[in-house]
Amino acid sequence: MARTTTCGASWTCTPPSRGPVVTGAPMRAEASSSEGRRSRRGAPRCPIDSGARDRSNCDATRTASFVGGWGAQARRRTALAASLSPMEKVLANPNWPEEFPLKASDFARFDENADRWFYNQPRIVKHIDDNAIRALTRYYASVFPPSGQKDTAILDICSSWISHYPKRYEAGKISGMGMNEVELKRNPVLTDWIVRDLNMNPVFPYDDNTYDVVTNAVSVDYLTRPLEVFDEIHRVLKPGGLAIMSFSNRYFPTKAIAAWVSSGDSEHIWITGSYFHYSAHGGFEAPVCKDISPKKGWFGIGDPMYVVYSRKKA
Numbered sequence: 001m002a003r004t005t006t007c008g009a010s011w012t013c014t015p016p017s018r019g020p021v022v023t024g025a026p027m028r029a030e031a032s033s034s035e036g037r038r039s040r041r042g043a044p045r046c047p048i049d050s051g052a053r054d055r056s057n058c059d060a061t062r063t064a065s066f067v068g069g070w071g072a073q074a075r076r077r078t079a080l081a082a083s084l085s086p087m088e089k090v091l092a093n094p095n096w097p098e099e100f101p102l103k104a105s106d107f108a109r110f111d112e113n114a115d116r117w118f119y120n121q122p123r124i125v126k127h128i129d130d131n132a133i134r135a136l137t138r139y140y141a142s143v144f145p146p147s148g149q150k151d152t153a154i155l156d157i158c159s160s161w162i163s164h165y166p167k168r169y170e171a172g173k174i175s176g177m178g179m180n181e182v183e184l185k186r187n188p189v190l191t192d193w194i195v196r197d198l199n200m201n202p203v204f205p206y207d208d209n210t211y212d213v214v215t216n217a218v219s220v221d222y223l224t225r226p227l228e229v230f231d232e233i234h235r236v237l238k239p240g241g242l243a244i245m246s247f248s249n250r251y252f253p254t255k256a257i258a259a260w261v262s263s264g265d266s267e268h269i270w271i272t273g274s275y276f277h278y279s280a281h282g283g284f285e286a287p288v289c290k291d292i293s294p295k296k297g298w299f300g301i302g303d304p305m306y307v308v309y310s311r312k313k314a
């Protein structure tokens, strides 16, 4: 049975791996249904699987061998790697090429009209299912500074009416940046907000070293100038501050970048990790993936949920 999306049918927030793309969506969005290494024209080269298998390419292994063979450190790292889920392993051994591998064509979109036209209609909807939202909220609860601290500042980019933060979470400052005023006004956690098209103007209107945490929920795939945005995330984070990108396998296929639409979950993790790796002049720690996917329900139904995070080097 075809499953309806949680966010309405006509403007398509499509779960690409399940059923046909809904009305008006381009056929190519279906390409993202296949998980794995398949690389299409326009998609980035993502040497995930080969690298994961080739232990001689693994930084952990190389380091351990250098300091004296398979010692305790190597065993610890091996045990850690073994405990990772397949998706988490993607960033355990990413094999980053020398240069940022995505080309201009990887950031092309079916709908190249200004984003303000697409987002001028408020969408008071959920873009992922309730279990995935709960998983993200639980994750935030586990890493956010304690609630109620006046000197805590959090920024939610690509924000809307819902930020998925823990219930009754409070901080001195919770800023939101998004595309729709009506949505942002309805977001109960935000203490301030601003409408900003980051594809037109990726500069954040905030001071350096302001935020403890920057979040971006299910929206990193819409950024056409991600390295500039990640430079800005880095700039506004306090030293040691945490940037959390999260996503599932749903998206607006006409607005997501070509590299995202033409690849699967593991590539999405790798692409997002690459934004940290290649931005901010190496000012981010190595990005990490956490697979927070909730258990699947009946008939294997349920949105996967991934977090790719990094900290600004202190």
Ligand SMILES: C[S@@+](CC[C@H](N)C(=O)[O-])C[C@H]1O[C@@H](n2cnc3c(N)ncnc32)[C@H](O)[C@@H]1O
Residues within 6 Å of the ligand: 115, 119, 126, 127, 157, 158, 159, 160, 161, 162, 163, 177, 178, 179, 180, 196, 197, 198, 199, 200, 216, 217, 218, 219, 222
């Ligand atoms: C799928 S919604 C996710 C909204 C919200 N983060 C959530 O979890 O429900 C995608 C969001 O990305 C944001 N977005 C898309 N294109 C953008 C752009 N060019 N600049 C800034 N934000 C953008 C929009 O504000 C939109 O709300």
